[in-house]
Amino acid sequence: MIHQHTSKTVSLSFDLMIKRLYTKKTRGKVSIRVKLPPILQQLSGIETCEVTGYTVGGCLKSLEMQFPNIKNYLLDRQGRLLGIFGIYLNSEGIYPVGLDTPVRDNDEIVILNFITGG
Numbered sequence: 001m002i003h004q005h006t007s008k009t010v011s012l013s014f015d016l017m018i019k020r021l022y023t024k025k026t027r028g029k030v031s032i033r034v035k036l037p038p039i040l041q042q043l044s045g046i047e048t049c050e051v052t053g054y055t056v057g058g059c060l061k062s063l064e065m066q067f068p069n070i071k072n073y074l075l076d077r078q079g080r081l082l083g084i085f086g087i088y089l090n091s092e093g094i095y096p097v098g099l100d101t102p103v104r105d106n107d108e109i110v111i112l113n114f115i116t117g118g
Contacts (some may be wrong), residue, residue: 008041030105032059037085037113050116051109056087057099059109074111 029052044067053059066069086096088110
């Protein structure tokens with residue numbers, strides 16, 4: 001018998017794998033520090049906060065739960081990060097990370113607001 005996998009199943013399996021990997025190591029969601037750009041600081045009233053999650057996207061969902069009005073400024077209607085923002089993990093690399101990037105306990109997510117205009 002051949003089993004067919006849909007992309008949803010594969011995605012769910014990946015999320016479950018990441019969750020199990022980090023649950024074994026930390027016995028739960030990990031604690032992450034998030035640094036907000038000035039525009040989001042104005043909405044939330046804070047510069048940094050603590051969130052929980054297994055991935056960068058999960059941490060952003062935790063951020064939204066703490067500050068619901070941030071969602072309208074950070075994500076589009078499909079739940080994708082707006083192009084004016086970049087997310088960096090532990091200030092490493094020159095390219096932003098994706099929402100599916102796994103996080104570890106005590107990681108730091110930095111959200112930068114790109115300057116646009118001409």
